Amino acid sequence: MTAAPEAAFDPEAFRAALREWYRNNHRPLPWRAKPGLYATVVSEFMLQQTRVETVLPYFERWMRALPDFESLAACSDERLLKLWEGLGYYRRAKNLREVAREWIRRHEPPRTATGWREFPGIGPYTAAAVASIACGDPSACVDGNVVRVLARLTGWAEPLPGGGAAAKLFQPLADKLLDRDDPGTHNQAVMELGATVCRRQKPLCLLCPVNRFCRARASGTAASIPRLPLKKTETRLVIRIWCRNGNRLLLHRAQPDAGRLANLHELPTAEALGLDPRKLPETARLLIRKKRAITRFIITEEIHEHPVQIDPRSVKADAGLVWMNVNDLETVALSGPHRRWVRELLAPAKPG
Numbered sequence: 001m002t003a004a005p006e007a008a009f010d011p012e013a014f015r016a017a018l019r020e021w022y023r024n025n026h027r028p029l030p031w032r033a034k035p036g037l038y039a040t041v042v043s044e045f046m047l048q049q050t051r052v053e054t055v056l057p058y059f060e061r062w063m064r065a066l067p068d069f070e071s072l073a074a075c076s077d078e079r080l081l082k083l084w085e086g087l088g089y090y091r092r093a094k095n096l097r098e099v100a101r102e103w104i105r106r107h108e109p110p111r112t113a114t115g116w117r118e119f120p121g122i123g124p125y126t127a128a129a130v131a132s133i134a135c136g137d138p139s140a141c142v143d144g145n146v147v148r149v150l151a152r153l154t155g156w157a158e159p160l161p162g163g164g165a166a167a168k169l170f171q172p173l174a175d176k177l178l179d180r181d182d183p184g185t186h187n188q189a190v191m192e193l194g195a196t197v198c199r200r201q202k203p204l205c206l207l208c209p210v211n212r213f214c215r216a217r218a219s220g221t222a223a224s225i226p227r228l229p230l231k232k233t234e235t236r237l238v239i240r241i242w243c244r245n246g247n248r249l250l251l252h253r254a255q256p257d258a259g260r261l262a263n264l265h266e267l268p269t270a271e272a273l274g275l276d277p278r279k280l281p282e283t284a285r286l287l288i289r290k291k292r293a294i295t296r297f298i299i300t301e302e303i304h305e306h307p308v309q310i311d312p313r314s315v316k317a318d319a320g321l322v323w324m325n326v327n328d329l330e331t332v333a334l335s336g337p338h339r340r341w342v343r344e345l346l347a348p349a350k351p352g
Ligand code: SF4
Pocket: 149, 152, 153, 197, 198, 199, 203, 204, 205, 206, 208, 209, 210, 211, 212, 214, 215, 216, 217, 222
């Protein structure tokens, strides 16, 4: 059995150094400027698997449009997806609305991480973040950032287990280091350290406020810790069709039960149009080829212009296919990459 990571330093001295650094160096993020339960919940959902810089404009827009749990609970699917469009992992938006509805149903919302775990879409990390930041609950947050900081502090040279096992491995140490008098600030400080100083690539050890406690720094191994489990990747090719009829563009709207893409519009796949992606007509012209990674999949998407005009009347609504006026595209929710690709393809050609 693997021994638990342990700190060979005084937790109080560590907390004090971290607290002092955070007080003077934290980024002035909008959810920190006006803290509150709702702002904390929204920001924590948006920040799941998403960088702060990406979240910033979304957060501001969201808070103007849906300033409280009540307005979020009453928000329609269309509006919700439109506000979330481009942030990805769309299930988060639906779960966030479910949280608002559950919050309203309860007369007394929870104040502990254990209580927040009962809400939809809230895992151990988000529960600890919300409960500690907004309610002062002494729960330590452990996500990938925190694991990295703790692994380096303890010089943890063993390969990390995959999935949520690494967070579980470091949870006892995070609990031990937690500042129980101000758990919200402490959690934010560790996360801020991981995001801005103890970065995945090129950690800034010289500037680090806790470098005197750090084993990885002392042994010169910071850059090689943590040792992450190898990801098994799979490649996929998706053929999509650019089908335009005058001012109208053919899109596919995913069914409401289509998981992460539910109700979002995308360019249709060849299969959705009854075409065999391996046998497109020779006249089908490749317009663009894009590569992206989603979880463990490396997906190449090719968008081909279809040479045959498809009669708008032949497209059945129950197949999820819709003709959309290109001037109205901004009013519907497209998935983030498709929004970019459609804009790129509709942009007037630059004079050569
Ligand atoms: S000294 Fe370097 S490796 Fe250690 S916690 Fe600080 S930034 Fe991370």
